[in-house]
Amino acid sequence: MIVDNLETPYYAVIFTKISSENTDGYREAAQRMEILAKQQKGFLGMESARSEIGVTVSYWQTLAAISAWKNNMEHAAVRELGREKWYKKYQLRICKVERAYGFEN
Amino acid sequence: MIVDNLETPYYAVIFTKISSENTDGYREAAQRMEILAKQQKGFLGMESARSEIGVTVSYWQTLAAISAWKNNMEHAAVRELGREKWYKKYQLRICKVERAYGFEN
Numbered sequence: 001m002i003v004d005n006l007e008t009p010y011y012a013v014i015f016t017k018i019s020s021e022n023t024d025g026y027r028e029a030a031q032r033m034e035i036l037a038k039q040q041k042g043f044l045g046m047e048s049a050r051s052e053i054g055v056t057v058s059y060w061q062t063l064a065a066i067s068a069w070k071n072n073m074e075h076a077a078v079r080e081l082g083r084e085k086w087y088k089k090y091q092l093r094i095c096k097v098e099r100a101y102g103f104e105n
Numbered sequence: 106m107i108v109d110n111l112e113t114p115y116y117a118v119i120f121t122k123i124s125s126e127n128t129d130g131y132r133e134a135a136q137r138m139e140i141l142a143k144q145q146k147g148f149l150g151m152e153s154a155r156s157e158i159g160v161t162v163s164y165w166q167t168l169a170a171i172s173a174w175k176n177n178m179e180h181a182a183v184r185e186l187g188r189e190k191w192y193k194k195y196q197l198r199i200c201k202v203e204r205a206y207g208f209e210n
Contacts, residue, residue: 049154089209095200104194
């Protein structure tokens with residue numbers, strides 16, 4: 001799903017990853033993290049696609065909301081599992097969304 | 106491919122889209138745009154994945170580099186075709202990357 005126009009400025013977390021061969025428990029954990037993220041204060045939306053790499057972008061009202069999500073204990077535990085088991089490589093980028101344009105046919 | 110650590114700050118263009126049913130000429134145009142983007146001054150890298158939606162993130166040294174790419178005539182012509190034919194819906198977000206973390210197993 002595409003996240004529609006939001007009022008700028010807001011924040012984006014761009015998470016890109018290459019998975020390892022171990023997918024044990026990954027799907028359930030990813031679904032749980034999506035549910036949990038949506039419950040966080042300041043969460044605005046999430047966009048995700050996966051082919052050769054996975055790209056997930058989540059949107060947040062403030063940097064404080066991103067920090068709180070980072071420090072969520074269940075999230076932190078799953079992140080640690082991800083480093084041990086599911087991810088070969090990732091990059092996480094924290095960005096300020098300065099301008100946005102939408103188009104719809 | 107994942108774009109590795111770059112020195113912050115830099116800029117990201119997050120392009121998320123839902124395709125229309127008309128894919129005529131799309132693949133060739135997308136490949137050509139990728140080649141052309143890589144030739145632009147200030148281009149730093151690109152990450153892309155596609156499943157239910159398409160998410161493409163390109164990275165740039167400056168906002169001026171993003172503007173120049175936006176105004177590239179061949180790019181503008183293809184963007185117009187995209188609106189007419191290939192895209193049902195899209196969002197384009199211009200962001201300043203403030204912090205970034207990498208992980209590799």
